[in-house]
Amino acid sequence: MLATARRIRTRPRGNRGVAAIEFIIIFPILLLLFIGAINITQFMTVNQKVKAAAELAADLITRNKDTIQTADIDDYFTAVELSLRPIDFSKVRVDVYNFYRKNNTDDTATERWRRSSPTGTACSSPNTASTSPLSKLVTSQTNDVVLAVVCLPFSMPGGNILGLGSLFNNKVIERQMLMGLRESQTLCISAKCT
Numbered sequence: 001m002l003a004t005a006r007r008i009r010t011r012p013r014g015n016r017g018v019a020a021i022e023f024i025i026i027f028p029i030l031l032l033l034f035i036g037a038i039n040i041t042q043f044m045t046v047n048q049k050v051k052a053a054a055e056l057a058a059d060l061i062t063r064n065k066d067t068i069q070t071a072d073i074d075d076y077f078t079a080v081e082l083s084l085r086p087i088d089f090s091k092v093r094v095d096v097y098n099f100y101r102k103n104n105t106d107d108t109a110t111e112r113w114r115r116s117s118p119t120g121t122a123c124s125s126p127n128t129a130s131t132s133p134l135s136k137l138v139t140s141q142t143n144d145v146v147l148a149v150v151c152l153p154f155s156m157p158g159g160n161i162l163g164l165g166s167l168f169n170n171k172v173i174e175r176q177m178l179m180g181l182r183e184s185q186t187l188c189i190s191a192k193c194t
Contacts (some may be wrong), residue, residue: 039156042156043154043171043173046087046152046154046173047173047175049083049084049087050084050150050151050152050173050174050175051150051175051177052083053080053083053084053092053094053150053175054094054148054149054150054175054176054177055148055177056076056079056080056083057076057077057079057080057094057096057148057150057177058096058146058147058148058177058178058179059177059179060076060079061073061076061096061146061148061187062146062179062180062181062182062183062187063182063183064183064184064187065183065184066183066184066186066187066188067187067188067189068187068188068189069189070115070189073096073115073189076096077094077117080092080094080117080150084152087152089119090119090120091119091120091121091152091153092117092119092120092150092151092152093116093117093119093120093121093122093123093149093150093151093152094116094117094120094148094149094150095114095115095116095117095122095123095148095149095151096114096115096116096146096147096148096149097111097113097114097126097146097147097148097149098111098112098113098114098144098145098146098147098187098189099111099112099126099128099134099144099145099146099147100112100144100145100186108128109126109128109132109134109145110128111128112144112186112187112188112189113188113189115189120151120152121151121153121172122151123149123150123151123174124149124151124174126147126149126176134147134178143180143181143184143185143186144180144181144185144186144187145178145179145180145181146178146179146180146181146187147176147177147178148176148177148179149174149175149176150174150175151172151173151174152172152173152174153170153171153172153173154170154171154172154173155170
């Protein structure tokens with residue numbers, strides 16, 4: 001009976017270090033999940049900020065009556081920059097377009113004017129084909145419409161940690177906001193309407 005009690009109290013020597021080996025196997029997986037969750041959260045946050053910035057630019061421009069000055073649009077770009085802080089604005093591009101319907105038989109959106117921020121890489125051009133949502137909105141309204149496009153290249157913080165960089169690096173977050181004018185039917189830039 002004493003021998004049985006000793007065997008129960010003593011561990012078999014073959015189980016030493018099992019917890020350390022399990023930790024070594026599981027820790028990289030948990031670390032990968034943790035870093036991935038942080039990066040996905042940051043990507044979603046930046047995505048929401050870019051969407052809000054596009055909405056802000058379109059909203060500010062559509063509040064103008066009849067004529068807007070290029071200096072006013074540049075001020076709105078500054079407002080967009082402030083809304084995106086602490087993101088580096090030198091990488092951000094803001095494009096603002098004004099579209100209208102040329103005549104009652106035309107089903108395409110015609111560009112009246114455009115203005116772009118001086119920084120960042122160009123965003124993709126808006127689709128003005130007759131089947132596009134832009135053209136459908138222009139042809140359904142009597143007013144001009146303003147399209148604000150904000151683009152930002154996204155890179156994972158910390159570079160290519162554990163090989164996750166390929167999932168997040170060099171992705172361009174681009175958001176568009178389309179709004180009809182509120183205060184007038186036509187919006188000219190610097191008193192020039194085409």
